[in-house]
Amino acid sequence: MPAGRKRASGAAVRRRHLVAVLVRDGVMPLELGAVHQLFGVARGSDGERLYDVRTCAAVPGPVRTDADFSIDVPHGPQVLARADTVVVPASHALDDTGTGTDTVAAGGDVAGLLSTVRPEARVASICTGAFALARAGLLDGRRATTHWLSAERFRREFPAVELDPDVLFTEDGRVFTSAGEAAGIDLCLHLIRSDHGAAVANDVARRTVVPPFRDGGQAQFVDVPVPAPTGGHTGPARSWALEHLDETLSLDDLARHASMSTRTFTRRFRREVGVSPGAWLLQQRLLRARDLLERSELPVDAVARRAGFGTGASLRQHFARALGTSPAAYRATFGQDLRNQNVTSRLPRHP
Known part of the structure; x- marks a missing residue:
């Protein structure tokens, strides 16, 4: 139905925010799927979809992933000029060390493609997709992040970028970057939250069964992502705190509910969550x-x-x-x- 047409009830049809995902050979399926899933399930209070997501490539057709299958991309770069948000996932080929190397050259003239994006549109990268943004000059003088394993190489290649490898995602004007694959989920939720508020973002998180909010400044590398099955951990204390947010909560209170000393609780909390209890x-x-x-x-x-x-x-x-x-x-x-x-x-x- 064309934008602006009326339904039988007389209500105007909403023009949806267009998200274009620019993929290249070696794209990581998880990152591509996450963008489609998260923006795709976002709904307004009337049940209407809030975003259209379109996958595009330098040339429409088959695009290799970093798995054992290819995807068929229906759209060419023309969609970039109409997009309100452009997302560039990583494009990986493993080098001799087993470290992912973003294969920008394999995807054609990425800088040229990104130059067609409207000035008012947002541009975001996931993982080492930041290399593509940097090669296009979009990160010069800006704060950005990428996967911590690629941080040193990124610094060498792009000294004009203010790299912060210790955070989940960054926002600098209209340009956004995120760390590894999971941090791309946090960034997508942040964009949805910025557009439509916490309620819509929380609903997306519930539908996809992911944490609704991890601050962008949270550390991307957590020593113990999953607590060891033996011994206490901070999960019960966090659950208790969420049920008592309206009360005055001290560090001692949290430590007591975890059956730990304050010092031990603080250390383990930071290891498990990535930030301090406060x-x-x-x-x-x-x-x-x-x-x-x-x-x-x-x-x-x-x-x-x-x-x-x-x-x-x-x-x-x-x-x-x-x-x-x-x-x-x-x-x-x-x-x-x-x-x-x-x-x-x-x-x-x-x-």
């Missing part, structure tokens, strides 16, 4: 406050109490520091749409 607790409280601002009409002071900030002044301070806005402005942007059952994107859509 930083994690603040992330969860901000996420709870955002959800309440979107889904309820509670006064800001009541939202602050339920999220554990105590006062509206404290919530406003943390909101300004973390999100660059106020609770009232955030609600005006995201909460009003839910109350009116009319969620719309605040980013440009393709015609």
